[in-house]
Amino acid sequence: MTEGIxxxxxxxxxxxxxxxxxxxxxxxxQTYDKGVNLAIQKKIEQIEKKEKENRWVPxxxxxxxxxxxxxxxxxxxxxxxxxxxxxx
Amino acid sequence: MRQMSEPAKVxxxxxxxxxxxxxxxxxxxxxxxxTGKSNAGKxxxxxxxxxxxxxxxxxxxxxxxxxxxxxxxxxxxxxxxRTRYFYDxxxxxxxxxxxxxxxxxxxxxxRVILTDYYRMRARKELLGGHINKWILYxxxxxxxxxxxxxxMRREGMRLLKFFSEGRNFNQSYIxxxxxxxxxxxxxxxxxSGYLFGKMTGDNDIAKLKRIVGRDSVIVNDVKxxxxxxGQFLYYNGASTYDFNCPKYDSKGQKPKPYILDLxxxxxxxxxxxxxxx
Numbered sequence: 342m343t344e345g346i347x348x349x350x351x352x353x354x355x356x357x358x359x360x361x362x363x364x365x366x367x368x369x370x371q372t373y374d375k376g377v378n379l380a381i382q383k384k385i386e387q388i389e390k391k392e393k394e395n396r397w398v399p400x401x402x403x404x405x406x407x408x409x410x411x412x413x414x415x416x417x418x419x420x421x422x423x424x425x426x427x428x429x
Numbered sequence: 430m431r432q433m434s435e436p437a438k439v440x441x442x443x444x445x446x447x448x449x450x451x452x453x454x455x456x457x458x459x460x461x462x463x464t465g466k467s468n469a470g471k472x473x474x475x476x477x478x479x480x481x482x483x484x485x486x487x488x489x490x491x492x493x494x495x496x497x498x499x500x501x502x503x504x505x506x507x508x509x510x511r512t513r514y515f516y517d518x519x520x521x522x523x524x525x526x527x528x529x530x531x532x533x534x535x536x537x538x539x540r541v542i543l544t545d546y547y548r549m550r551a552r553k554e555l556l557g558g559h560i561n562k563w564i565l566y567x568x569x570x571x572x573x574x575x576x577x578x579x580x581m582r583r584e585g586m587r588l589l590k591f592f593s594e595g596r597n598f599n600q601s602y603i604x605x606x607x608x609x610x611x612x613x614x615x616x617x618x619x620x621s622g623y624l625f626g627k628m629t630g631d632n633d634i635a636k637l638k639r640i641v642g643r644d645s646v647i648v649n650d651v652k653x654x655x656x657x658x659g660q661f662l663y664y665n666g667a668s669t670y671d672f673n674c675p676k677y678d679s680k681g682q683k684p685k686p687y688i689l690d691l692x693x694x695x696x697x698x699x700x701x702x703x704x705x706x
Contacts (some may be wrong), residue, residue: 396540
């Protein structure tokens with residue numbers, strides 16, 4: 342069946358097919374990576390959005406362990422602002 | 430305050446027609462620079478606080494620190510990057526917002542209002558369709574909180590629910606801004622009460638014509654208002670009234686800081702798995 346076709350051409354054909362297969366594989370790996378990256382990015386965005394939505398919490402849902410920290414900040418702020426007001 | 434084309438009458442500072450209008454349809458206070466908009470906001474809210482005509486709770490959002498140093502002795506809370514818990518009790522509250530990012534401000538306002546929205550909804554269900562109190566939001570410099578395109582954003586979409594349905598759950602609002610064009614049209618068009626200060630800019634007048642009608646006398650009257658006398662026009666969609674706003678006097682008082690404390694927040698707490706409304 343291969344009678345008359347030079348071996349060089351057959352070899353060249355084989356090499357081309359191998360190269361095409363390799364290129365296809367590399368591209369599909371890249372596409373997969375891109376897809377994974379996109380999925381990760383989307384997940385991060387969702388988490389960030391959720392965090393932003395939950396950033397503000399009604400005081401009635403405060404946890405006792407957070408109270409001291411929050412009020413320490415509040416008192417420090419007030420003192421700072423009152424001293425600023427005094428000297429302005 | 431008198432209705433146009435009617436003889437002047439002696440009325441209280443905040444007449445019933447205006448207060449009812451604010452609760453039923455909301456109010457947009459708008460006027461050029463230095464026309465006394467913030468003063469008008471202070472006068473209206475202080476009248477509500479001092480005289481308590483109805484069980485109304487005021488929640489004030491102020492990004493310009495206009496009220497913190499010179500207002501009624503109500504609670505105030507500073508809201509900045511470090512704040513996590515916001516006051517959600519039953520007293521009047523002033524949120525002094527020191528956030529810069531527009532989306533942060535919007536998300537805060539949204540969180541406060543929608544928290545109330547769900548609670549008022551629950552309250553209405555529990556009380557058989559009648560809610561025994563009002564929550565009135567006063568939003569100073571409204572262009573900072575709900576700017577032109579804010580309600581089209583994903584973050585602001587849910588706030589639209591409040592502007593369209595809030596009144597069914599006894600939630601209403603006063604928006605104060607310099608220019609009609611700077612505040613979200615979606616919010617402004619859902620309101621039918623307006624307090625106009627002196628306006629002269631072409632863009633403002635064009636917007637005004639769209640609200641009151643091209644041939645309305647208000648268009649000319651608004652240009653002639655005297656700022657020094659605190660003159661405003663109140664328009665409720667049907668009638669127009671003069672509103673002469675006196676200068677606000679806090680009588681040397683100022684808001685007091687809110688300190689987060691478990692004792693101060695019994696109202697909405699879960700007790701043994703049951704939410705207390």
